[in-house]
Amino acid sequence: MPSFSREQVYIVTGASSGLGEATALMLNERGATVIAIARNEKRLLDVKSKCKNPENMHIEIKDLVEDIEGLPQYVKELKEKYGKFSGMAYCAGISNIIPLRALDFAQLENTHKINFYAPIMLTKGIVDKRNNIGQGTSIVAISSIASKCSDKGHVAYSGSKAALCASLKSISKEVIANGIRVNCVLPSNIKTPMTAIEEYEESQKNLYPLGFGEPNDVANMIVYLLSDKAKYISGQNYIIDSGGVL
């Protein structure tokens, strides 16, 4: 089990719900300091109330798409408040199923803003050597299995997630010389507020030989990749799909 010290400070976006919440709680439990970012203050406070080490869980209310260009500066401001970062788990995102005939440009753009542009610009802030600890810094972003096997209606979603994987691969090659690792995890359907699995659990269960995933199934992989246990791993995409979808 990876463990961390309180001097290791990680940004976790999407920390108010689902996979980000599970990641923030697990990192905090293992000893790291977590900067938990989302828009919904009440849900972030709920997460803080559940965590094991509340003194090491700091919440930041932020809409990550309102000033995407300013996100590197936002990281700098957080660094001045909390200290240099050991990394980031980018777990914010939206999912939408819209067939091409109904898709307009605004929907396409909105999906890309939170699923693709915001993680790239936050990463730009983290990899700036003034904002990270150097060797040992690790960034993990949640993409999706939809980046590999797209279904009908996933025009915007799959594109944003495939773009994220491709760009982070490029970034991983750019920053490895500074000791910074960058990886993606690609879950299939996990039980979170985003998926509302109860509605189709019965009809899809054959696709998931190990059953539908729980948030901690993804958080375990993210926390491992953030930790020094994964010090030889960068530029990879890890599918977490119950051994069934792909």
Ligand SMILES: NC(=O)c1ccc[n+]([C@@H]2O[C@H](COP(=O)([O-])OP(=O)(O)OC[C@H]3O[C@@H](n4cnc5c(N)ncnc54)[C@H](OP(=O)(O)O)[C@@H]3O)[C@@H](O)[C@H]2O)c1
């Ligand atoms: N669950 C799955 O089966 C699954 C599978 C594959 C990939 N994923 C990916 O995993 C990520 C997390 O999914 P989830 O299931 O945990 O979803 P979720 O429970 O709906 O959580 C989404 C998180 O993103 C945050 N967020 C959304 N828009 C934001 C914005 N503009 N600014 C700041 N934060 C924002 C939300 O916080 P606020 O609303 O408080 O801002 C929330 O914390 C997504 O990228 C999703 O595509 C999920």
